[in-house]
Amino acid sequence: ETGVTQSPTHLIKTRGQQVTLRCSSQSGHNTVSWYQQALGQGPQFIFQYYREEENGRGNFPPRFSGLQFPNYSSELNVNALELDDSALYLCASSSADRGRTYNSPLHFGNGTRLTVT
Amino acid sequence: AQKITQTQPGMFVQEKEAVTLDCTYDTSDPSYGLFWYKQPSSGEMIFLIYQGSYDQQNATEGRYSLNFQKARKSANLVISASQLGDSAMYFCAMSPAVNTGNQFYFGTGTSLTVIP
Secondary structure, three states: OOOOEEEOOEEEEOOOOOEEEEEEOOOOOOEEEEEEEOOOOOOEEEEEEEOOEEEEEOOOOOOEEEEEOOOOOEEEEEOOOOHHHOEEEEEEEEOOHHHOOOOOOOEEOOOEEEEEO | OOEEEOOOOEEEEEOOOOEEEOOEEEOOOOOEEEEEEEEOOOOOOEEEEEEEOOOOOOOEEOOEEEEEEOOOOEEEEEEOOOOHHHOEEEEEEEEEOOOOOOOOEEOOOEEEEEEO
16 A cells, blocks of 8 residues: 655745645545644644545635645645745645545655745 | 644653653534644654544554543543654644534644653
């Protein structure tokens, strides 16, 4: 069973640039979520996709956007990067029924560490 | 509002001893899930244990058990027979069943160090 994989592992960008992070879900999982983890903090929910549609969104501005593909892989796009966007970005997949996560654990990848200078 | 509180920024435990990591939560939703994750320095969040709000018995998974006290809104993680490999950050998380975006709410974590 293949777990959640994310790419790249590290990334350095300049303020104002755009970035795309990628995630391959664990086999059989149709729900993918993205989280941002700032240094010394717990992960913060960005959004969730279920069967290619956004199925929940946290308190993040519209310059954070995403996609889920038919094979359930996913992308996180961030436009107009700001210094505060520097963080570990975690992708998680689950087999939650209709994307309802309250009784289904998230399975995380190793994350992408983004540094904005 | 949904909230997770972990009041122990750092904990130390002797190898082979048991340790309890505290977690309290706040939600008005009667149905929710509670989860614990381990995050080594590599960054990956590793799922440890799950407890449903309607589960009558405390969850156990190998050396991990969850001490669930619903009236007190606490969900403490107990690690028995600590090992050096248990040194990591530990996060408590909650996911309410009511449509809050299908998200997990995480605490700020507890750093556990196992001493040989």
